[in-house]
Amino acid sequence: MSLLTPDLGLLFWMLLSFLIVFGALAKFGFPIITGMVDRRREHINEALRAADEARAKLEGVEQEAQRIMEEATRRSTDIVATAVSDGQRIVASAHEKAEADSAARMEAARRQIEIEKEKALGQMRSTVAMLSVDIAEKVMRTRLESDAEEGALISRLLDEAEAQNQKPQ
């Protein structure tokens, strides 16, 4: 039996068995196995993708929580700061108001005092004038016994008045 010449009988049996093997395996063998493995692979991929997504989502949620927390802290500090500044402002404005009030009151008092003073001054002046007139009357009554003296006094007074009148000019 030569090694290099294919034998017809063996060719026939080989062809027959190979075709049968191929037919059986191509129909009932490999597609089922590879299909199942592919399905499993797909499933695993999907599961991995879902896990990834879930993880990403979780990370997002965590970030969101973090963000919210930060926001809350920021807002609380803001609120505190505003409150503090508001309080300061209120106090300051109260101060100001009080100051302004007191100043205004002082002013009013001062003005009142001034007015009162003027009034008192006026009264005093008129009283002084009346008193002086009275005094002068009394002085006059006592002194103006003699006409001469009277005339001298009058002239002296007139001079004085004149001098007084001239001085402010």
Next chain:
Amino acid sequence: MKQLVRHTIMLLAVLLSGALWDGVWAQEEVQIEPEEAVVESEEAEVEAEKLDVVGLIFDHISDAYSWHIATYKGHHIEIPLLCIVRSQEGDWHLFSSSKVSHGHSHEGFYIAPEGEKWEGKLVARGVDGEVYRPLDLSLTKNAAGVLINSLLVVAVILGVAGWYRRRKYNIYEVPRGFVGAVEMLIMSIEDEVIRPAVGKEYKRYSPYLLTAFFFIFVNNLMGLVPTFPGGANTTGNIAVTLILALATMFTVNVFGNKEYWKEILWPKVPVWMKFPIPLMPIIELFGVISKPFALTIRLFANTMAGHMVILALTSLVFVSVSMGTTMNIVMTIFSVLLTVFMLVLEILVAYIQAYVFTMLSSVFVGLSRPEHHEAKREKTKHK
């Protein structure tokens, strides 16, 4: 460990005693020097045995009508197989191979003896007295081996497929043990060989390529089993590899697309190379034929060479008998070690050859479907 030491000591003892025995034997030989004729006849016997080694190797490598297992005290232990022949007259004859073994003749059919035409094949004497070769579809050793191995492949793969079929809706269960190993093998071939080589339409070809892989792999492995039901040198027979290669050729050329045939019959070369003398088409057509030829020869030669080396190494035990007892023992140990090494290597080769056949087939299939080739080229042109 203790056992190992004990075994080593035993081995050394055996070797030493052998050496001593050899010395004694040599002395005896000196004593019986006058009987030269006996020595000569022994040498002749040794010569015959040496020749027998080559015969043994070729007996194993080539096909046979019966499945020989052993010869014990001149009695052949063999499994008779079915002979199916059609005589010149056109009638079919079915008989057991035991009826034509060892020079017997049955219904006019006999196995041509050594030195004659069609040596070792069933022949018959025609009406004109001339010896002729009938149409012979006998279930020879290799044919039976192919059938057994085919059954094995089908059983294994369908068994594994059955595991999946039973768990059609249970995607979570992953196979373990044997089914897992087969799945790993299948998927490694599909993912690493078929898909990259064939390309987008790999699903269509993967059943054929996987069948080829497992067919070759199982045949290679069964060829390494020393005796029945293994031991038939199926993939080391050119008829078997030829059918496999023709199957690939068929797949490649029948399902090859227009692009593929255009590249063969009207390739993109200067016109004078394909008209009026179709130089390039002839070269390309040679490629079409040489591809399956290369596949055939590669697988056949590799498997056959592996079988030959293993048998030759095993035969060292019997060849070295004539070299004296010491040499025989040394050579026996050497032979066993080398044969074990070769068998392990051949298991690797069994895988590699199946892998290579599948890979080359995949590449050829991939080459027969150059789909986006042109489109890509045009795209780059436009760019």
